[in-house]
Amino acid sequence: MRCPTCLIHIDGGYHEISEHIFSMQEKTDADHITWINRYVSRNRTTEDEFEKLVKQVFETDDLKTWIIRKFIGKFFSKNPHYFLLKMQRPDRWTLLGYAYEHHHFLKQWVKSCSMIIANTDFEEIHHYEIDNIISEWHGEEGRFPAHHELLLKMGKSYGATLEDIYNTEPLEPTIHAVKTWDYICRNFSFVEGMAAMHSLELIANRKMKDYGASVGYFDPVILKDGSVTKETVDFLREGYEADVSHSEAALDLIEKYAARLNLVQEVQAVFFRSIEEFDNYLNARIERGVMIENEQH
Amino acid sequence: MKTNNTEGCGLCNATWGEYWREIDGDNMYFCCNICADIFETMVDKVKESTGWKKIDYVELNGNYSSGRECEARNGEDSFKYYFRTYSNGKFITFEKR
Numbered sequence: 001m002r003c004p005t006c007l008i009h010i011d012g013g014y015h016e017i018s019e020h021i022f023s024m025q026e027k028t029d030a031d032h033i034t035w036i037n038r039y040v041s042r043n044r045t046t047e048d049e050f051e052k053l054v055k056q057v058f059e060t061d062d063l064k065t066w067i068i069r070k071f072i073g074k075f076f077s078k079n080p081h082y083f084l085l086k087m088q089r090p091d092r093w094t095l096l097g098y099a100y101e102h103h104h105f106l107k108q109w110v111k112s113c114s115m116i117i118a119n120t121d122f123e124e125i126h127h128y129e130i131d132n133i134i135s136e137w138h139g140e141e142g143r144f145p146a147h148h149e150l151l152l153k154m155g156k157s158y159g160a161t162l163e164d165i166y167n168t169e170p171l172e173p174t175i176h177a178v179k180t181w182d183y184i185c186r187n188f189s190f191v192e193g194m195a196a197m198h199s200l201e202l203i204a205n206r207k208m209k210d211y212g213a214s215v216g217y218f219d220p221v222i223l224k225d226g227s228v229t230k231e232t233v234d235f236l237r238e239g240y241e242a243d244v245s246h247s248e249a250a251l252d253l254i255e256k257y258a259a260r261l262n263l264v265q266e267v268q269a270v271f272f273r274s275i276e277e278f279d280n281y282l283n284a285r286i287e288r289g290v291m292i293e294n295e296q297h
Numbered sequence: 298m299k300t301n302n303t304e305g306c307g308l309c310n311a312t313w314g315e316y317w318r319e320i321d322g323d324n325m326y327f328c329c330n331i332c333a334d335i336f337e338t339m340v341d342k343v344k345e346s347t348g349w350k351k352i353d354y355v356e357l358n359g360n361y362s363s364g365r366e367c368e369a370r371n372g373e374d375s376f377k378y379y380f381r382t383y384s385n386g387k388f389i390t391f392e393k394r
Contacts, residue, residue: 025313025314026314028314028315028316028328028329028330029314029329030314030329030330030331030332033311033313033314033328033329034329034331034384036311036313037309037311037313037328038361042305042309042310042311042312042313043305043311043312044305044312044313074362077362079359079360079362079363081362082362082363082364082381173383276384279362279384280383280384280385283381283383283389286389287389
């Protein structure tokens with residue numbers, strides 16, 4: 001078992017994992033209390049009752065659906081993440097903040113995919129990750145540009161220079177998130193690395209509303225109404241069309257190998273930590289945009 | 298200083314953890330140091346915005362995800378505001394409503 005907050009490995013079952021988390025809240029550890037408040041309950045219980053609640057949080061016989069539901073609860077609930085609200089009708093500052101911070105996210109993305117490859121001999125995982133690296137980072141000459149290239153073009157369409165995007169240090173939440181993803185993919189099993197990274201692609205999955213999301217990643221009207229640059233339309237449309245296959249195929253692989261390797265709870269724990277980092281990272285996109293708007297950049 | 302969170306943490310009302318901090322002369326209960334940091338910074342920002350020397354009561358509605366719509370009171374005076382923070386307590390937004 002793995003702690004969903006500090007990610008340490010714990011021998012045993014739900015009794016031991018809940019005992020660890022309960023003891024950390026008794027020490028008033030902010031990170032563990034945050035996880036309890038967000039995913040278990042805000043109301044203190046006995047230690048025995050807490051163990052039952054923790055077990056309920058993790059127990060599932062359908063890991064893919066569990067991940068999608070938790071992701072929707074985190075980002076697409078009736079109070080969606082603030083970045084999603086901004087993206088319904090994005091202004092230039094939000095899109096510039098997106099370009100500057102996401103450049104660093106994608107640099108880590110390709111490294112994470114590579115480490116996942118390095119951590120397994122399963123060839124279908126190699127094929128999946130190589131395909132992902134090509135679409136996100138490399139592109140295919142004459143056929144399609146990389147997601148990264150489209151991102152940079154979006155930034156340029158709002159006045160950013162490539163030199164400035166490359167030379168601007170990411171904000172602290174982006175640095176923290178990137179380091180966490182690097183650590184997970186470098187040190188944990190390939191399937192945990194996949195869960196940390198590829199579950200995040202659900203953010204742009206246009207089927208999320210079918211699964212119960214209150215909003216989409218953006219209002220599709222902006223692809224047609226002229227409110228954003230052509231380069232932004234190209235960037236958003238590529239993700240809009242690609243990420244359904246990316247994220248859901250990845251979830252199928254995660255579900256398959258987590259069961260085969262008996263790592264379902266570990267995958268869930270890493271997923272919890274990853275979406276917390278992603279939450280802060282999305283806020284960093286907004287903060288960067290505000291900094292550019294206020295000429296503090 | 299009173300808040301509408303009467304059951305638990307002064308910021309989020311959770312009843313886990315136990316962290317005490319003196320805010321404006323009152324020993325207040327929080328679930329963790331991050332909630333205390335957020336609350337303390339919020340109080341400083343309200344005072345800075347209003348020029349008040351003290352705050353009697355704060356009504357907080359919302360959560361970490363959507364941010365918090367608040368109303369602070371000092372005697373007969375009232376100040377409405379909204380704020381959001383990162384998980385570590387750093388403020389992203391603080392604005393008058």
